Amino acid sequence: MMSYSVVVVDDHNLLSQAIGGLVDGFDKFSVLYTCKNGQELIDKLKNPRNIPDIVLMDVNMPIMNGIEATSHLYRNFPQVKILALSIEEDEDTILKMLRAGARGYLMKDVKKSELQVALLELIEKGYYHTNTVAKVLVDSLSGKERSIDTLKEREIEFIRHACTEKTYKEIADEMFLSPKTIEGYRNSIFEKLNLRNRTGLVIYAIKHKIFVP
Incomplete structure (x- = not known):
């Protein structure tokens, strides 16, 4: 055998x-x-x-x-x-x-x-x-679940801010960026991770330990 x-x-x-x-x-x-x-x-x-x-x-x-x-x-x-x-x-x-x-x-x-x-x-x-x-x-x-590896360092920083109660304008101020740039981060992240809204982003961030509530 x-x-x-x-x-x-x-x-x-x-x-x-x-x-x-x-x-x-x-x-x-x-x-x-x-x-x-x-x-x-x-x-x-x-x-x-x-x-x-x-x-x-x-x-x-x-x-x-x-x-x-x-x-x-x-x-x-x-x-x-x-x-x-x-x-x-x-x-x-x-x-x-x-x-x-x-x-x-x-x-x-x-x-x-x-x-x-x-x-x-x-x-x-x-x-x-x-x-x-x-x-x-x-x-x-x-495309239901895409890897965190596709995210840039500043995008991860944005996600952590987005998991709080801050408005996008407040996030822009915190990151020393324009609201238009923040909007670009948001849209890019939604596309990369196949997400539709901020709630989905928060769930993703908690699940992947980007944000710990």
């Missing part, structure tokens, strides 16, 4: 070992090695013998995080299938990992059976998308 190699990248040793133990218990899969961060993985991949079929990638790690490591692998080792395995469940993080090249995204509290299914589908289909991830992708494509 063919066995597919898996590498676990996670800065928590106990968790990494636990995940590795689960994977080793699955038919058709075995753990090649584990890494504590993205840089350690990239260093390992310099040896062709260390190139796995699948990488289970954490997102938040020191030295080099999962998004940076995934982007590097996607550019240099496109044959390696990356499955994000994280405690982060916000939509921005999911999108960033998928855009970097991850073929799927799972939470770390996933059931053993779903992890096994995910690994099998990565091999057979090339990807594994939960209902949550599928929704995030659809919303992204339809």
